[in-house]
Amino acid sequence: MKAILSLEDVIRQAVSGDAYRDIHPDVIRRVCETENRKGFKGRELVKAIRGRLHQIGGAYLPSSLDPELFRDSLSGLPRDLSDPILQAYCRKKMEIHASTRERLPHIERFFHEVLEGLPPVRSVLDLACGLTPLSLPWMSLHPKAVYTAVDMYRQMTECLQVFFEHTGFYGQALAADILTFPINRQYDVIFLLKTLPCLEQQGKGCASTLVDRLPSTTIILSYPLRTLGGSRKGLGATYEADFIRLAHDRFTEIKRYEFPNELVFRVKKP
Ligand SMILES: C[S@@+](CC[C@H](N)C(=O)[O-])C[C@H]1O[C@@H](n2cnc3c(N)ncnc32)[C@H](O)[C@@H]1O
Structure with missing residues (x-):
């Protein structure tokens, strides 16, 4: 006779592999509940949960990062963000995450263009950041x-x-589910870099729900122009259409930028 697994058993099984242990439990629980509502049961449900967690995270970050090794590798390196040795270190580390890796060839131009013309940026909220904070040397934010x-x-x-x-640098990095993370203060700029498609994979309407929760500010949001496998598959047209639907009645002062692998919009949420 087959044992009936409770949702708690399923969650335990789904995250028992090394690849899932490091993911914030709020994300795991929400993904489990969403996949459960689709009618999957037992092993099929475990498979569906793992597949989804891989699609939204593991596919970008193939192995977990060890903070102690990170600390060791930084010790002895310059602390100044403009130092070429520290910049070379940041570039090397950003290669680990597929999303920052594909931005590296044009990282200087990317941040220069998308931030150009804004008043001095004194606060940034970077949602689903990946390793983007290691791009700080190229961001020219206010020194404080x-x-x-x-x-x-x-x-x-x-x-x-x-x-x-x-x-x-006065920064704070937090692990959380960005769909429920409380956003209760003002930021000069909010980054949603290649984040919205990832949220839609977690449930239809998740991207717009998050955007509607954001305070009024400048948002820099982007979409990938290639799949992780390297195919373009008409992604540009699909995401441009997604953006137009999202922007309707939500954004003003829309600026569009196109980089080799990334379509970016800088918008004002009034
Ligand atoms: C396509 S990558 C983008 C990373 C980064 N913004 C960039 O442009 O390089 C998507 C990131 O979203 C994170 N992520 C996906 N769903 C999330 C959620 N619900 N809460 C927090 N982070 C999430 C993943 O871990 C991954 O780092």
């Missing part, structure tokens, strides 16, 4: 800016915190 970075990977955010502490 505060940077809040949020992602579902606990060890990765601890590594980012180690980086902030090493450079003396």
